[in-house]
Amino acid sequence: MRPVLLSLGPVSIYSWGFLLALGTLLGGWGAVSLARRSGWEQPEDLLDVGVGAVLAGVLGSRLNYLLLYKPQEFLRRPGIFFQFSDGGLVFYGGLLAGIVAGGWLARRRNLRFWDTGDILVPFLAAGYGLVRIGCFLNGCCYGRVSQVPWAVVMPQLGDNLPRHPVQLYAAVMGMLLGWLLFRLYQRRLFSGAVFLIGIAGGAVERFIEDFFRDTLMYTSTLTVAQVVSAGLFLVALILYFWRKEYLIKQQLKEGKLSNDPTRN
Known part of the structure; x- marks a missing residue:
């Protein structure tokens, strides 16, 4: 493992933090570029929303981890909140915090929540993939014991x-x-479709991931995260069909919806 990617004198660049920053920058650039091609009036606003959502996600996932795994130690030593070197993050705490913060920032920029989520979620998912490489280099979020030929030892x-x-x-x-x-x-689905598919897809990803991960079990066969994933998948599925039906009814009631997909 390589938790420290590079050392420059007294300054150390950590693998996980570097890949988080890289994913945020590349994702922000990609979202802004896509927004320009899609005709958004002020695509740069997406950068503020995306970065804010990522930062809130990191803080939310850290808080969720400490409350779930180390509540007593956190109460005694609140300063451990900032000790990210132990890799203590929980995905769903970050997801909730990111959605809330992103929605709030989008509202402040007069951006529609659903359309903002649609354009950001592909890059957030890809950025999540980059961060997981950082987890591998850091040695956190490790897998279950296995004898597969590609198994690795966590020193x-x-x-x-x-x-x-x-x-x-x-x-x-x-x-x-x-x-x-x-x-x-790129297929121009209805507003909110890509965002909700992304949430459902993220739930499926985590459900599969936890079959191979050494983590807290909820039952003899399912982890806590898998139970949450199943619930989140159902919620996303219900919201998907509700949103689709709602927009169809709006079109029938009002005629054609606004041509501008980015502003209220």
Whole structure:
């Protein structure tokens, strides 16, 4: 593993943080470029929303981890919140915080929530894939013990046991999901469709990932995250069909919807 990507004198550049920053920058650039091609009036506003959502997601996932796994220690030493070197993050805490912060920032920029989510979610999914490579280099979020030929040993665990490189599985799935969502966005589906498909796809990704991950179990066969993933998938599916039906009724009631997909 390589938690420190590069050391320049007293300054250390950490792999996880570097890939998070790289994913945020590339994702922001991609979203703004796509918005320009799609005719958005002020595509630069997306950069503020996207970066804010990512930062809120990191903080939310860290808080969720500490409340779930280390509540007593967190109460005694609140400063551990900023010790990201232990890799303590929980995906769904970050997802919730990111959606709330992104929605709030979009509203402040007079951007429609659903359309903003549609254009950002492909790049967020691909960025998630990059961050998972950072998790692999950091040695966190490791997999279950396995004898597959490509199993790896996590030195920081000190047990010398081969494990699934589940971080790399997640990286591939995240990038594939990002590519799929990007292609769906180009098909001009109804407002909110790509965003909700992205949420459902993220739930499926995490459900699959946890079959190979060494993590907290909810039952003898399912992890806590898998139970949450199943619930989130159902919610996203229900919202997808509700949103589609709602827009059809609006079209029938009002005629044609606004031609400007980006502003209220």
